[in-house]
Amino acid sequence: MKGLFAVALGVLTAIGGFLDIGDLVTSSVVGSRFGLSLAWVVVVGVVGICLFAQMSGRVAAASGRATFEIIRERLGPRAGAANLIASFLINLMTLTAEVGGIALSLQLASSVAPGAWIPVAAFGVWLVIWRVKYDLMENVTGMLGLALVVFAVAVFLLHPDWSSLATQALTSPVPAGESAGTYWYYAVALFGSAMTPYEVFFFSSGAVEEKWTLKDLAQSRLNVLVGFPLGGLLTLALAACAALVLMPQNVEVTSLSQVLLPIAQAGGKLAVAFAIVGFVAATFGAALETGLSTGYTLAQFFGWSWGKFRRPTRAARFHLTIMIGLVIAMGVLATGVDPVQVTEYSVVFSAIALPLTYLPILIVANDPEYMGEHVNGRITNVVGMVYLVIILVAAIAAIPLMIATGAGA
Amino acid sequence: MTDEGERLPRPEYRGRVLDAALHLLDRQVQDVHGEPVQTADDLEIGDVPVGESLEGAERPRILAILNGTALSTRVVGGRPPSSTLERIPWRHVADVGTAIRLTIEADDVDATWRERWVRDHIIRRIPGGRHDPE
Numbered sequence: 393m394k395g396l397f398a399v400a401l402g403v404l405t406a407i408g409g410f411l412d413i414g415d416l417v418t419s420s421v422v423g424s425r426f427g428l429s430l431a432w433v434v435v436v437g438v439v440g441i442c443l444f445a446q447m448s449g450r451v452a453a454a455s456g457r458a459t460f461e462i463i464r465e466r467l468g469p470r471a472g473a474a475n476l477i478a479s480f481l482i483n484l485m486t487l488t489a490e491v492g493g494i495a496l497s498l499q500l501a502s503s504v505a506p507g508a509w510i511p512v513a514a515f516g517v518w519l520v521i522w523r524v525k526y527d528l529m530e531n532v533t534g535m536l537g538l539a540l541v542v543f544a545v546a547v548f549l550l551h552p553d554w555s556s557l558a559t560q561a562l563t564s565p566v567p568a569g570e571s572a573g574t575y576w577y578y579a580v581a582l583f584g585s586a587m588t589p590y591e592v593f594f595f596s597s598g599a600v601e602e603k604w605t606l607k608d609l610a611q612s613r614l615n616v617l618v619g620f621p622l623g624g625l626l627t628l629a630l631a632a633c634a635a636l637v638l639m640p641q642n643v644e645v646t647s648l649s650q651v652l653l654p655i656a657q658a659g660g661k662l663a664v665a666f667a668i669v670g671f672v673a674a675t676f677g678a679a680l681e682t683g684l685s686t687g688y689t690l691a692q693f694f695g696w697s698w699g700k701f702r703r704p705t706r707a708a709r710f711h712l713t714i715m716i717g718l719v720i721a722m723g724v725l726a727t728g729v730d731p732v733q734v735t736e737y738s739v740v741f742s743a744i745a746l747p748l749t750y751l752p753i754l755i756v757a758n759d760p761e762y763m764g765e766h767v768n769g770r771i772t773n774v775v776g777m778v779y780l781v782i783i784l785v786a787a788i789a790a791i792p793l794m795i796a797t798g799a800g801a
Numbered sequence: 802m803t804d805e806g807e808r809l810p811r812p813e814y815r816g817r818v819l820d821a822a823l824h825l826l827d828r829q830v831q832d833v834h835g836e837p838v839q840t841a842d843d844l845e846i847g848d849v850p851v852g853e854s855l856e857g858a859e860r861p862r863i864l865a866i867l868n869g870t871a872l873s874t875r876v877v878g879g880r881p882p883s884s885t886l887e888r889i890p891w892r893h894v895a896d897v898g899t900a901i902r903l904t905i906e907a908d909d910v911d912a913t914w915r916e917r918w919v920r921d922h923i924i925r926r927i928p929g930g931r932h933d934p935e
Contacts, residue, residue: 455899457829464840465827469875472827522927525934694872695829695840696916697907704930706836708920711930762899 402611405530406619408537411626412678413493414486414585414739416671417732419627420651422578423634424643425570431561431628433579437586438624440779442616444587444750445595447757447768447776449612452599455762459596460692462762463752475748476693482745483590483689485738487682488721491517492731493675496648501668510725514718517679521714526601526700533677540670544629546658550636557632577793577800580786581736584743586624587783592749593685597692601701606766633658647732686717736799744790746783754780819897821863829900830866830889832907838889839912841901843871845888863891866901868912887912 422430452458457465460479464472494517495509502509520529566575604612633654634645643650648671655667684700687710691698698710725731754776757768768776794800819825821844830838845865850858865888870881889903889910896902907913924930 457899461829461840468827469842469872473876523929523932523934691837693840695837697837700934703933704924704927705920708916708924711924712919 399611399614401531402615403619403622404538405534406615407622407626408534408540408673409530409677409681410620410623411537411540411670411674412486412585412588412681413489413675413731413735414588414678414742415627416493416630416648416651416674417645417735418578418581418585418739419630420634420638420645421736422582423631424638424645424650426567426575426578427635427639428557428561428628428632429564429567430575430579430582431631432564433582434586434624434627434631436782437583438621438627439775440583440587440782441591442620443772443775443779444592444753445620446613446616447772448592448596448753449599449604449616450609450766451753451757451762452596453604453606453609453612454764454766455756456600457762458600458688458692459593459749459753460689461695462756463749464693466752466755472693476689478745478748479589479593480686480689482738482741483593483682483685484717484720485734485741486588486590487679487686487717488724489731489735489738490675490679490682491718491721492725492729492734493648494672494679495725496731497668497671497675500649500652500671506731507726507728510722513676513679514722517676517683518715518718520680521683521700522704522711526598529680529700530598530677533673533680536673537670537677539666540626540630540674542655542659542663542666542670543626543633546655546663547629547632547636549658549663550633550654552632552636557635560635571797573793573797574800576789577740577797580743580790580793581739581800583782583786584739584741584746584790586627587746588739588742589745589749590682590685590742592753593688594681596753597684597688597699601699603701683714683718687711687714740790740794740799743783743786745787747780747787750780750783824897825863825866825901828897830903831900832903832910833895833905834907835902836907838903838907838910839868840872841866842869843867843875845886864888865890866894 419434448459451462460476463475467475491510491513492506494513495506498504498509498513499506566572599612602608630651634651637654637657638645638650643653645651652664652667655663687698690696690713691707691710696709697707699707704711724734756762757776758773760767825841825844828841830841832838844863845867847862847864849855849861867886867888869887870885874881889912893903893905894901895904903910908917
């Protein structure tokens, strides 16, 4: 019974924790402009993140080494440092977007301007990282994030024409009024929002935090293989809501309140309340993950003591890094930059940075010195190589597409 | 590499052969309790005679694991002044696996002074910093 409870908890947490501000914004933008014609990207992204998270979790459990320790060991100090700088900056950008996302979500709930919520949000994130136990933090934000299931309910309440939705999703046409350039630009963005590097820093470091052994791998595999695809379904539900309500009216999503419009139409105030709880939980949970990841990346590269399972005095520089990261995020947001825009750029840059973390993990997952008998099987390696190509193509195509389309304008 | 003379010398001792670049450089260093100390930024190797025959010369030995300025010179090149190097003498090394394990505690390693400074001047002074998370 206890085992079943742990399994359910893990899966539910993975579903709730799957979504962040990047998914919320990107899938709504994509839904409102392209309908479900980019649904296939979500499928590709979800399979990719399952593969990647599972692999990095296995590496962490088998070798006790987290992602950035491995990147440093395999790439050496020079390429490793370049990798660190790129990954750290993009993670900081994502952290900024998430903290801004918390402020925007709280604004929706309170109509107090987000500028006032930003320090509150950042302080809240810091306090939880400083004081709250790892598994409690994970489970609470994951469970509350499940409130976003309301988007899936809303799709049914909107009584869509299922066959036309399915045709859209399966034939993937480029809608009239959109160019092939913007179509592919948003394909990269959607891919980047599903496969964000911080999720992997967090997942592999989390395996060390929770002291996973190889015995726990089956549980983690289940969480990932069931939780993430269900989380991906929520992403599709968000896109479907936008496609059903916003697309016919030519509403382009530029704010978080527009993401709520279909919910309001489908389920009224109660549904909106659920959605806002889900927004706060999803952005807060992701802010915790990215905040911790600022500390994880730097501490693992330099070999400092890190982790929430230690009291802060025993991981001093790790905690100092997180504090500085949050202060920088607050500073950037204080300039009045729109968090939604930061989000849109952060998902594309995530796609660009992805090969930097993916390749070292793929190599080490095949190294018997680290993995013993738990090296990648043949099927994992075939899928892993296919994804290496996809990830490289997305990363290389991202910047030319960004320039050619004026960032998807 | 088929020429007998160019082959790597066969080790005289039985046991594991470690490649310093592959197994030691950039590895995590842990203290006796498994606490992270630093990364092995570089290694200090004993003198090799220059300009004379190596015949009969003593084999170079690893003297210490280096930290501090050793990392910056490995990234940008050059040679750090010996006085700025932070060393962990090799005799404190207990074991080499996916991490290098020491026989001493992290706080007894000189190179961890930055960690101790941040701990004592910043983290310790913030309420809750000395307690386990709840």
